Amino acid sequence: MIPFNHQKAWIRSIPNHCLRSRVTVLMPLIALFAGLGMTQVVVAATIHAVGVENEYANVIGQIGGKYVTVSAIESNPDTDPHTFEASPAVAREMVGAQIVVRNGIGYDSWAKKILAADPNPKRKVIVVQDLLHLPESTKNPHLWYKPETMPAVAEAVAQRLTELDPARAAYFAANVRKFDVSLKPWYQVIARFKARFGGTPVAVTEPVADYLLQAAGCDIKTPWNLQAAIMNGTDPAPQDVGIQNQLIKHHQIKIFVYNQQVTDSLTASFLSKAKAENIPVVGVYETMPTGYSYQSWMLAETNALRNAVERGMSTTVLK
Amino acid sequence: MLLENSGFFSSEPVQTALIVGTCAALVSAVIGVFTILRGNAFAGHALADVSSAGGAASFLLGINPLLGFLGMAWIAAFGMEFLGVRKVRERDLATGIVLGAGLGLSALFLYLDVTTTSTTGAAVSVMFGSMFAIPQSLIGPALVASAGVFLLVGLLYRPMMLTAVDPDLAAARGISLRWIGLLQLLALGLAVAVCALAIGAVLATALLIGPAGAAIRLSRRPAQAIFWAMAIGLTAVWGSIWMAYESYYWFSGNAWPVSFFVVTLVFLFYLTAVLVAKVMGLSARQKPVIWPHCEA
Numbered sequence: 001m002i003p004f005n006h007q008k009a010w011i012r013s014i015p016n017h018c019l020r021s022r023v024t025v026l027m028p029l030i031a032l033f034a035g036l037g038m039t040q041v042v043v044a045a046t047i048h049a050v051g052v053e054n055e056y057a058n059v060i061g062q063i064g065g066k067y068v069t070v071s072a073i074e075s076n077p078d079t080d081p082h083t084f085e086a087s088p089a090v091a092r093e094m095v096g097a098q099i100v101v102r103n104g105i106g107y108d109s110w111a112k113k114i115l116a117a118d119p120n121p122k123r124k125v126i127v128v129q130d131l132l133h134l135p136e137s138t139k140n141p142h143l144w145y146k147p148e149t150m151p152a153v154a155e156a157v158a159q160r161l162t163e164l165d166p167a168r169a170a171y172f173a174a175n176v177r178k179f180d181v182s183l184k185p186w187y188q189v190i191a192r193f194k195a196r197f198g199g200t201p202v203a204v205t206e207p208v209a210d211y212l213l214q215a216a217g218c219d220i221k222t223p224w225n226l227q228a229a230i231m232n233g234t235d236p237a238p239q240d241v242g243i244q245n246q247l248i249k250h251h252q253i254k255i256f257v258y259n260q261q262v263t264d265s266l267t268a269s270f271l272s273k274a275k276a277e278n279i280p281v282v283g284v285y286e287t288m289p290t291g292y293s294y295q296s297w298m299l300a301e302t303n304a305l306r307n308a309v310e311r312g313m314s315t316t317v318l319k
Numbered sequence: 320m321l322l323e324n325s326g327f328f329s330s331e332p333v334q335t336a337l338i339v340g341t342c343a344a345l346v347s348a349v350i351g352v353f354t355i356l357r358g359n360a361f362a363g364h365a366l367a368d369v370s371s372a373g374g375a376a377s378f379l380l381g382i383n384p385l386l387g388f389l390g391m392a393w394i395a396a397f398g399m400e401f402l403g404v405r406k407v408r409e410r411d412l413a414t415g416i417v418l419g420a421g422l423g424l425s426a427l428f429l430y431l432d433v434t435t436t437s438t439t440g441a442a443v444s445v446m447f448g449s450m451f452a453i454p455q456s457l458i459g460p461a462l463v464a465s466a467g468v469f470l471l472v473g474l475l476y477r478p479m480m481l482t483a484v485d486p487d488l489a490a491a492r493g494i495s496l497r498w499i500g501l502l503q504l505l506a507l508g509l510a511v512a513v514c515a516l517a518i519g520a521v522l523a524t525a526l527l528i529g530p531a532g533a534a535i536r537l538s539r540r541p542a543q544a545i546f547w548a549m550a551i552g553l554t555a556v557w558g559s560i561w562m563a564y565e566s567y568y569w570f571s572g573n574a575w576p577v578s579f580f581v582v583t584l585v586f587l588f589y590l591t592a593v594l595v596a597k598v599m600g601l602s603a604r605q606k607p608v609i610w611p612h613c614e615a
């Protein structure tokens with residue numbers, strides 16, 4: 001007999017949807033194949049990966065292609081991921097994965113706890129924060145808005161996939177190249193925005209798209225403490241609210257960027273003030289909306305920024 | 320002047336906080352004195368806590384949070400009344416059970432808030448209040464709710480007071496204890512809703528009971544107690560709003576929440592009142608005996 005935890009590892013390599021129904025049938029078969037040294041049969045099955053945030057899941061899927069089944073945990077663009085609460089089903093999904101990609105910087109500390117509660121040296125966990133060598137004290141956790149983040153994630157994912165299935169190394173490497181090329185149009189839009197509209201003053205409700213705005217050369221006028229208060233749902237300082245209201249009232253900003261997923265009466269009041277002053281409004285998302293890939297999502301948001309400053313056009317919802 | 324330089328009065332969140340905070344201080348002063356005289360301090364606290372379920376539900380339903388707080392406070396008040404509140408021991412039991420059930424609902428609604436909607440900080444603002452984040456659109460409803468309290472108490476001051484301090488005497492005079500009790504609960508629910516909106520459901524007790532408790536220690540007559548409770552409540556609320564505003568400069572932009580200052584000031588006022596009462600030889604325990612004869 002093979003040791004028990006080996007069995008567990010092989011079961012994990014079966015696509016998740018098969019697990020519940022077929023696991024009892026498969027168990028003796030797996031043991032048999034393993035015993036006969038026919039492990040290839042099982043390893044050739046798809047690798048099960050989890051992207052804690054759905055934009056990471058999307059990139060895993062693009063790199064792993066047909067050799068990986070990916071699930072995303074945080075994928076509802078109508079809720080605030082900062083307040084996510086994990087269920088036992090989510091925990092099962094996570095500990096059963098061979099590759100897990102999570103953001104870090106306290107954004108998904110619940111995922112860290114779940115993984116720590118079920119240590120498995122075979123599971124490959126990619127923490128994007130570590131990938132980018134960012135300290136725990138990093139203020140803005142929305143790393144996927146940084147243009148340089150996903151190429152690093154794609155590279156790391158390909159490396160782990162190759163470790164699990166060395167025979168497909170060339171396939172994964174080709175997908176990384178394809179992915180990097182597909183980011184080019186987005187990078188070009190950012191570069192053109194920066195060249196033409198660099199220094200554009202903008203106000204935000206919270207820091208979700210700050211990395212992108214900075215990459216595009218925008219000047220974020222909203223005090224950081226106000227952004228943090230809205231992100232964390234704490235009391236905003238009246239002084240900071242006053243500064244933001246003045247920015248809008250005196251047209252000291254060209255775009256008002258607000259997070260669709262972190263809203264309260266205060267963000268609603270900023271939004272209605274901006275609309276009343278005819279300041280173009282751009283709604284951005286924290287979680288990748290349905291119908292988008294990571295690249296097309298980022299491109300759409302950057303185009304929305306360009307439309308705002310170039311044509312005074314508001315984009316409140318991504319369709 | 321310091322206040323003018325820092326833009327205190329011209330700040331929109333400060334104006335809203337001052338208006339709603341003033342409402343909360345005034346209604347809680349009046350209702351607090353009645354509540355303490357009736358020996359209902361724990362029930363008042365429980366009502367405030369349970370109203371959090373309504374506040375949490377208001378995010379789900381997309382309704383005015385004041386209505387949410389009010390609806391749940393009323394449901395809980397009538398629940399307690401229905402479960403029987405005659406004997407003190409039974410009353411504490413009924414109150415405790417309603418309190419537990421209500422907070423359970425809060426836990427559910429707050430969970431649903433964050434898992435099905437994009438509301439951020441619902442838990443903090445419902446439980447502990449975010450006075451500087453109260454939307455201006457709630458000023459009107461808060462004023463109406465406060466006016467409701469003053470109307471009820473203004474019309475029924477004497478029968479309410481007599482029922483509060485000596486129910487037997489009130490009954491002997493032909494006052495319907497049931498009706499007065501019910502109307503009193505309506506007024507208490509309104510006061511709880513305004514307080515919960517201002518400093519959060521969990522901390523609302525501090526305003527509801529604190530200033531009135533301190534005032535009763537210092538007063539010889541109920542009207543006097545209400546006056547002192549108003550003075551203490553207003554000082555606490557106004558002082559807190561100012562301190563929270565100024566704390567922005569103390570902690571390099573990281574201002575502290577108003578609710579913390581309110582609760583702390585109320586506590587300090589209460590301690591001072593206890594000390595003053597001791598020094599002046601006023602004994603709180605004699606009051607309920609003396610008071611009915613002053614008023615009746």
